[in-house]
Amino acid sequence: MLEIAGLSVSFGQYVGGFRRRDIPVLNDVDLDVDAGELLAVVGSSGSGKSLLAHAVMGLLPENAVVRGRISYGGRTLDESLLRKLRGRELALVPQGVSYLDPLLRAGKQALGRQRGLAAKKRVRSVFRRFGLAEQAEEMYPHQLSGGMARKVLVSTAALGGARFVIADEPTPGMEPESAAEALQALRELADGGCGVLLITHDIEAALKVADRVAVLYAGEVVETAAAGEFEGTGKVLRHPYSRALWQALPANGFRALPGVQPSPAETASCCSFAARCPIAAQECAAGKPPLRKLRGGAVRCWVAE
């Protein structure tokens, strides 16, 4: 349904006045999401997750340089197609309360461009489904709690009749039950035939609802795996970073990986994970590994087998 092939995003920046430099943030990203499928993209902050969402929606700032191909339903997702799909087939669930207009009541925002009594009734029923009281419709964003605001944002996707939903960190700040509900709502959308791209740093929560998981590191997809492969000590996983991410969870040993995530610019010609990798070999510093198919998934690693 949605196919992303070789997507790179960089930002033009002027250094020292006149010299223009491109700062890469996403590098050669390959992803695909089928109808009825929920793909979770996980990665720590700074890995370029939000920009991935904005790139698909065609909402990057003007100084962004985009390369690669994004197609939707077999057609290239360009500005003219986006104009037809945004707010209809294609919906974004953004991060938090700052994405709500501070001067507009929640009910009105959820309505969006829709008008009429029927639409209002739909808002009410969707709000109820996510556990938002009727009064929430009349509230201004600053009166909503973080969790309520996220629920309002999630309801916008359910309301628009979207066929493809991109959810960008929809759960932080929600109470665990609400977060589970919001994710469950995304799952239901997928079960109803929608394609869902869930962007999150919360691997644990994502695994409960996702079909597949793509791991993002320093602007690159380092692995795509089935959700079920994240289990035990994580030895079925293909990439050492995925394993480290999994083992860093409290339930799986709570082992933090030393070092920090580099910026994509620093690792343009080597494996971006080489500096922190426990199994790095000589070739890892010499060239960037391509994303290759491996055991039903994909991995960007010279060593993995």
Added chain:
Amino acid sequence: MEKLSFSALLRFVLLKLARLGLLLAAVSAAAFALVSYSPIDPVQAYIGADVMRVGAEQRAAIAAYWGLDEPPLARFFRWASALAGGDMGTSLIYRQPVADVIGERFWGSLLLMAAAWLLSGVIGFTAGIVAAMNRGRLVDRIVRWYCCTLASTPSFWLAMLFLMVFGVWLGWFPVGLAVPAGALAAEVDWLDRLRHLALPALTLSAVGIAPVALHTREKLLDVLDSDYILFARSRGESGIRLVRRHGLKAALLPALTLQFAGFSELFGGAVLAEQVFSYPGLGRAAVEAGVRGDVPLLMGIVLFSALFVFTGNLLADIMTRLIDPRVRERGMPK
């Protein structure tokens, strides 16, 4: 949730009234102190060219008649207690009750200021919106260029420029006064009044456009860069409708605040414009009262203009509360 309780409203009104009382007391004391140290001798200013024919005794008699022989503090309290009784005193130069002079002159100024206020507000706001929606393009550059030029131009100089170009060279508008010179009141129609109003109003509004336009532009640019505009665009909103739905209200806030809180600048500008165009308004009366030592009239105008500016600020305050739900809650607890 946004219904205001009666007690909260009462508190708001009482607080504002107390502030107004304090303000007026402070302003009148300061103005009186300044006037009493002024080098202008009201008797001398009153006599004017007849100085050779008026003897020392007569001067003393005039001074006594006006109560100028008393010490300043005593005069201030006498004036204040009369004011408390509703009597603003009698103007020395117009020989009319101060309240009447202000009432009559204010209508001329009000017309001028209202015209300038509306023009600058509407044009400034529109220009700001258009500039922000076309950020970096030619329209935006023209608006910014205009605003920066006008903002650094003294209004009296601009007034003289307009007077020269439109009044003298082109002859489109009369060079001064509020009605044709020598015409009877019955012969003056509204078209004449409008023609006389045009140049001073134009001057005042040309200067007033700049701050409104620049603030509106800045605010709308902030809004357009915000997360919630990004989200609105992700939902298919775009163009003018996007701005109307999410930008106008937000951009209206600084513009309205600026326009209402700018009553002081409006009044100050009117004083200068009226002077240049010999337009008989409150501003000119203020200048005359100052130059000729007409203390009761000057004090009256000072009080009146303080009240005028206070009203503007109050209106700005109320407007902000009406438009922005966040301020509404902070300012008036439920």
